[in-house]
Amino acid sequence: GEVLGGRATGLPLVPSTSPVRRRFQVPRSGSGRHRATQPYRVLQATEVSPSRSQHELGVRNGRERGVAVGEFAPLRIGNLTLDPPLIVAPMAGITNAAFREMCYEEGAPLCASEMVTAGTLLQRHPYALKICEFGESEPIRSAQLYGVRPEQVEAASRWLVREAGAQHVDLNFGCPVKKVTAVGGGAAIPLRPRLLGRLVSSAVSGAGGAPVTVKMRMGVSDDLLTFMEAGRVAEAEGAAAVILHARTADMVWKPDIKGYLSAN
Template sequence: MSTATTTAVAPLRIGPITLDAPVVLAPMAGITNTAFRRLCREYGAGLYVSEMITTRALVERNATTMRLITHHESETPRSIQLYGVDPATTEAAVRLLVEEDRADHIDLNFGCPVPKVTRKGGGAALPWKTELFREIVTRAARAAGDVPLTVKMRKGIDSDHLTFLDAGRIAEDAGVAAVALHARTAAEFYSGQADWSAIAQLKQAVTSIPVLGNGDIWSAEDAVRMMAETGCDGVVVGRGCLGRPWLFGDLAAAFGAPGIRPDATLGYVAAAFRRHAELLVEFFEDEGRGCRDIRKHVAWYFKGYPVGGELRAALATASSLAEIDELVATMDLDAPYPGAAAEGQRGRAGTPKRPALPDGWLTTREMSGEASRTLADAELDTSGG
């Protein structure tokens, strides 16, 4: 629970979109579906981005993908993140979203460090191929027209192969509306401490569009501090909101926008958990599936609270909203916020690892015939969103 003082900042403008709070929800696979986005929006202001959508699957109108890009009527502005490696396919995917009026904002993912993505040259590996990156971003920005297109990236592949400054300048020249930097390399994955100094460097290099910072924002205080230390124009929040959707209310309030600061008793947390489950049931149109999906959130919501292992296990096997209600009723809902025990890192972290890359990928920043053949298969493993 934050005690951050209010820090008035200018509204964040991403193309024609103005955000009262300079806060963006980072795309997270299996997390940032319509249900979670709606829940976060109920607490505070910001831009709430979809799960990563594969351009090839979108162009092919894969049924799962088409469901993932469908927003609830309450969601505005509508934001979708795309993952692509082929300029023509990415351009076609952007055009589809624009011509069918399916998004008010489109983000391109060049930050994914997952081995099955980087092994084929996608995600955080792709900006190493400078001209390919330039062509994808330029064609996508052109296809987007008046819909703002942004880029999210990492520092680079590893400490010896940094790409963020070149990529930031290329994106700016291509006409994107903003760039966001997760201040880690692909090799760092989610380990260690984010290098906020890199965000400051990018802000110095990219001057005509907003620069957003991402990495290790676990509280409103962290967000305020990142903006003060780096000069960035806004923050992107990922793992810090897992099991804490009310963080967006705290962030909004900390930046002087409308938002509710939480009184995070166990009852407050349990109510958020129950609401999340309810929205998942609505999203999946299946009570059993919605209750299965909420299971992965149990540990995040109740981190540090007096909810014993047996009760947590029961919540993680509940198959109906009624069963969840019965379990919540057994809790000490007046239990106060536990302080440090509920704070800090949540979600995956892991250890640094050597990035999986196509053979010879680092030999040159130009595209070779072999690299082109590898990229032809890059979207297959992530087809369907």
């Protein structure tokens, strides 16, 4: 019968008009309506020419699929091995469980959840609990967490791992929204390295062995670049990896990413 392809099979995917086992619902941007993704099926062995690699034949929507397993050195984050070394970034309103399961079926090695705040999670707010729901087929359960109180971050990290089954916790210190940074939160937290260190160490303690990563920006502005010191602090406090968003908070999401890393 028909099966859905993905990382487990390593086989290319092609459009199919036949029924599939499952369809995922993904919300349209700015709308409460939903649509089903286009079904795909696995190519049978007789349909694959032995003279061409599976990567070359992996075509979807008229384009070749991207990085193949083994094409680059794997990325190791704590006890996790990501091959290829790619991460689907957390995106509010997008990276829900259905979206992540689709990404995993297409070969993504790690997909993070939408950001959840420690305070609302500890209050068991229904929306926060919904964000922390994982799909049955997710091979790695990754949650992104934000908080400014170390005791809340520790308790929330512990709950994510023990109760929600998270295998990876990512701390978000990259929010550029002015009403957040104006009170010292989000991307402004690295301006206070001692607070940053306490938040990271609290998350590491609460996660109990699950790797904790830190997402940060280069700083709040060109005059206040904090990423080098913040990275050293995060490493010293037990972070398994640092994920750098190569923009300052002032740049928000402008497309012209800074070239500081290549220049230095």
